[in-house]
Amino acid sequence: xxxxxxxxxxxxxxxxxxxxxxxxxxxxxxxxxxxxxxxxxxxx
Numbered sequence: 734x735x736x737x738x739x740x741x742x743x744x745x746x747x748x749x750x751x752x753x754x755x756x757x758x759x760x761x762x763x764x765x766x767x768x769x770x771x772x773x774x775x776x777x
Contacts, residue, residue: 738751754774756762
């Protein structure tokens with residue numbers, strides 16, 4: 734069983750990303766510390 738979660742980037746490029754939050758797999762929180770959502774997460 735392979736779970737493929739395909740999401741589109743802002744420029745409509747499909748990528749495989751299992752987690753809906755990108756702060757767990759990227760450095761987005763460091764690069765954009767003031768752009769977190771109300772719950773403190775960064776969504777893909």
